[in-house]
Amino acid sequence: MPKVAVDGDIVAHNELVTDVWRMEVEARPIAREGEPGQFVQLQIPQGGFTLRRPVGIAEIDRQKGTVAFIYRVVGKGTKALSKLPVGSQINVLGPLGHGFSLQAKHPLLVGGGMGLSPLLCYAEHSQGKASVLMGGRCERELFWQKIYAPNVQDVFCTTDDGSCGTKGFTTTLLPELLRQGDYDLVIACGPEIMMQGIARIAHEHGVPCQVSLEKRMGCGLGACLSCSIDTTRGERKKVCKDGPVFWAEEVFDLK
Ligand SMILES: Cc1cc2nc3c(=O)[nH]c(=O)nc-3n(C[C@H](O)[C@H](O)[C@H](O)COP(=O)(O)OP(=O)(O)OC[C@H]3O[C@@H](n4cnc5c(N)ncnc54)[C@H](O)[C@@H]3O)c2cc1C
């Protein structure tokens, strides 16, 4: 798949909730080729950032030629990103890596935190085929509900404090959903500990599972080795090039 570096116009940029931003960029070649689960490397124009920052593709509008990213401000790079005004330009390198399987009839998306951003792209792409299970500490963190609702069959929620949906974690509710539903694929994105738990439960229920890994990245192109991992078969893989999406049994010990 061709990768390009595009100077894209920022056509929308707004804060969805405190420190979580949505940026929409006109980048026609990336919008044309991008698939759910792939990511881009953003070059932050001011502030002397030599390394690009990786973000998942949250939305693709092939007609408008735009891609959108939803990111949390966590450090200097994402802080500088949040200051960029609509109308300015940003260099976007992508689409990078391998995306999720698009073959499932009824996939269940399971996400926590910013992991819900790349899953949104899958939900939009699969046009009502998917359901989503989202987990957060409290209702405020599940602002994603209304963003997902038009694109999925069901929205299931868990919160640590019980302020929304089932009290507990996504792993609390998942066994019941897999027993009752007709899901043929589980796709997880979020904290690694959550994905391990989700993958194990999916395995116990005989449902295939894909996970999207996050590692610190330098180049994003398979050249610097900063994102290397060992697979369960003892192979060395690069998250940026071989992933970020992997079959769960490739990267987690499920026994
Ligand atoms: C494939 C992929 C997709 C991602 N998608 C999203 C997304 O959709 N939304 C979102 O909010 N965040 C996403 N992240 C995490 C995001 O890249 C980091 O939060 C961001 O790079 C932090 O940059 P910073 O300068 O603000 O933080 P700092 O901590 O100041 O960054 C310092 C350095 O570490 C790197 N770095 C820091 N944290 C991470 C991290 N978690 N992963 C990779 N590199 C990191 C930065 O690129 C930078 O080189 C993704 C990460 C990866 C690997």
Ligand code: FES
């Ligand atoms: S980030 Fe350079 S090899 Fe993956």
